[in-house]
Amino acid sequence: MSNILVLIELSGTGQILGTASSLLAAAGRLGTPVAVVAVAPGGGAELVDALGGLGAQRVYLAECDQVGTLLVGPQLEALVAATAAVEPAAILVTNSVQGRDVAARLAVRLKGGLCIDAVDVRSDAGRIVATHSIFGGAYTVESTVEGGPAIVTLRAGAIEERATAATPTVSTVQVSADAATSAVVDGITDAVGTSSRPELREAKVVVSGGRGLGSKEKFELVERLADALGAAVGASRAAVDAGYVPQTSQVGQTGTTVSPQLYIALGISGAIQHRAGMQTAKTIVAINKDADAPIFEIADYGIVGDVFTVVPQLIEALKERAAS
Numbered sequence: 001m002s003n004i005l006v007l008i009e010l011s012g013t014g015q016i017l018g019t020a021s022s023l024l025a026a027a028g029r030l031g032t033p034v035a036v037v038a039v040a041p042g043g044g045a046e047l048v049d050a051l052g053g054l055g056a057q058r059v060y061l062a063e064c065d066q067v068g069t070l071l072v073g074p075q076l077e078a079l080v081a082a083t084a085a086v087e088p089a090a091i092l093v094t095n096s097v098q099g100r101d102v103a104a105r106l107a108v109r110l111k112g113g114l115c116i117d118a119v120d121v122r123s124d125a126g127r128i129v130a131t132h133s134i135f136g137g138a139y140t141v142e143s144t145v146e147g148g149p150a151i152v153t154l155r156a157g158a159i160e161e162r163a164t165a166a167t168p169t170v171s172t173v174q175v176s177a178d179a180a181t182s183a184v185v186d187g188i189t190d191a192v193g194t195s196s197r198p199e200l201r202e203a204k205v206v207v208s209g210g211r212g213l214g215s216k217e218k219f220e221l222v223e224r225l226a227d228a229l230g231a232a233v234g235a236s237r238a239a240v241d242a243g244y245v246p247q248t249s250q251v252g253q254t255g256t257t258v259s260p261q262l263y264i265a266l267g268i269s270g271a272i273q274h275r276a277g278m279q280t281a282k283t284i285v286a287i288n289k290d291a292d293a294p295i296f297e298i299a300d301y302g303i304v305g306d307v308f309t310v311v312p313q314l315i316e317a318l319k320e321r322a323a324s
Contacts (some may be wrong), residue, residue, distance in 0.1 A: 007036050007091070009075075010039075018202045019096070020054055023159075025161050025162050030089065032057050033057055034057070035051045036060045038064055039061055039062065042063070047059070048170055052166050054163065060082045066182075072102055088149050095116070095117045115145065118130035118158070119155050121152055130142065204262070205230065205231035205262045207266065208233070210274075211244075212267025222235075229264075234249055237271075253274075263281035267287070268288065269288070275294070286302045286303070287310050
């Protein structure tokens with residue numbers, strides 16, 4: 001089987017980010033998943049078992065002195081070295097800020113083709129084919145690369161299955177990044193989490209509210225439903241602009257793109273900019289008193305009604321079900 005490289009992103013404290021499992025599952029569809037991790041010299045051994053549990057059949061540890069002090073450079077050099085060593089058919093990267101930066105630089109270095117923000121990936125007659133949802137989800141298109149490895153950035157949450165656990169073989173190499181082509185990290189300050197809710201981009205369930213909620217105080221209804229479902233809280237741009245919630249909660253073309261298993265839209269009209277950020281959700285439920293709201297065009301289930309009447313009943317039903 002062809003080797004498929006997967007760049008594993010780590011947190012500032014060296015933990016594997018949640019996107020790794022879906023990337024390795026996608027790689028398993030295409031060939032042999034090879035996890036590539038840029039680590040400090042002597043580090044990374046504790047990651048091997050965890051990556052094997054996520055489906056990596058091989059782990060490529062690239063030790064670099066500049067890990068933690070340079071942005072992107074160590075990860076780029078790790079992929080360049082791994083590409084030379086295993087000659088992959090494809091290279092998969094998360095469609096994050098760092099992932100897109102690494103993928104673009106890698107495409108230049110390898111003179112390869114780049115498929116950005118894919119929501120699916122498959123192999124067809126030996127070619128890697130990426131699927132994209134574009135123009136606010138109005139069109140689904142496919143792209144492929146003619147010659148050389150395909151470099152694909154995958155949207156977080158788009159791939160839902162998980163790969164079979166494996167006992168990986170491990171390769172360790174030393175690489176060096178050029179400080180002249182990378183931003184220097186002066187320091188890392190961890191943001192203190194104040195919420196027990198899932199992170200928006202990676203959440204399996206998202207409850208979002210729009211301007212139809214009417215005020216910051218009434219937006220609390222969105223949070224109540226989210227807590228009842230163990231969901232993340234999102235919002236339309238209109239709700240953010242109105243000051244109901246911070247910009248970090250914005251879902252859409254100029255906010256966060258999500259692909260959860262369930263997306264519930266409360267009081268959201270469904271402007272194309274918002275739909276661009278959530279239309280690939282597996283199931284969409286919309287509640288809006290305007291029967292002509294565009295959100296109903298893409299909803300799997302729609303309720304025409306007042307959110308302040310419907311949602312409290314839904315929350316009570318969820319509580320009763322949890323208690324039974």
